[in-house]
Amino acid sequence: MNAQKKKKTIKTIKIDVEKCNGCRACEVICSAFHSSPKYSSNNPAKARIHVICDAVRNIYVPVYAGEYTAAECMGRDKYVIDGKEYDECAFCRASCPSRDRFKEPDTGLPLKCDMCESDPDLKEPWCVQWCLADALTYEEREVEEEEEERPEELEVGLEALIDKYGLDNIVETLARLSEAKEE
Numbered sequence: 001m002n003a004q005k006k007k008k009t010i011k012t013i014k015i016d017v018e019k020c021n022g023c024r025a026c027e028v029i030c031s032a033f034h035s036s037p038k039y040s041s042n043n044p045a046k047a048r049i050h051v052i053c054d055a056v057r058n059i060y061v062p063v064y065a066g067e068y069t070a071a072e073c074m075g076r077d078k079y080v081i082d083g084k085e086y087d088e089c090a091f092c093r094a095s096c097p098s099r100d101r102f103k104e105p106d107t108g109l110p111l112k113c114d115m116c117e118s119d120p121d122l123k124e125p126w127c128v129q130w131c132l133a134d135a136l137t138y139e140e141r142e143v144e145e146e147e148e149e150r151p152e153e154l155e156v157g158l159e160a161l162i163d164k165y166g167l168d169n170i171v172e173t174l175a176r177l178s179e180a181k182e183e
């Protein structure tokens with residue numbers, strides 16, 4: 001039996017590290033777009049893009065939040081840029097148990113770049129629009145691929161809570177909350 005194929009739009013943000021000046025406008029607008037209600041506040045700690053800064057050497061590297069992972073990886077990468085060695089996890093995109101980056105500071109829930117998903121679609125993601133240095137360029141391309149179910153943001157968040165507190169605790173808490181709501 002042939003697997004079902006469907007068209008998919010791949011969204012990419014190309015990063016030109018040479019052009020990034022470390023202004024962090026991308027962090028500000030990302031956190032504002034994802035605040036609730038939208039644009040009501042901004043806190044770069046809640047952004048889904050973080051700019052790794054080394055002002056002395058004039059190096060700024062924007063890193064986008066990627067997938068949540070429940071386990072730390074066994075191997076680490078070491079980067080040497082212009083003779084300076086960077087922290088092993090400096091440019092990693094994952095939200096993982098070994099550090100706080102790409103986690104909601106209040107809840108600890110994982111943050112992931114969603115390309116500013118909104119309805120109607122934005123012409124370009126906000127961080128790209130706000131990057132006046134043109135360090136970020138948005139690109140789209142169509143590909144055909146086999147249908148695959150992707151977990152929703154809610155599912156990823158629940159998985160992270162279960163990893164942190166255990167399934168029984170989450171189920172008990174939900175039952176308690178739902179009873180309280182019904183009263």
Ligand code: SF4
Nearest residue numbers: 020021023024026131
């Ligand atoms: S807005 Fe552009 S120049 Fe400013 S920190 Fe972000 S990527 Fe760099």
Ligand code: SF4
Nearest residue numbers: 030113115116125127
């Ligand atoms: S594309 Fe949108 S969600 Fe992703 S980092 Fe940029 S502003 Fe944040």
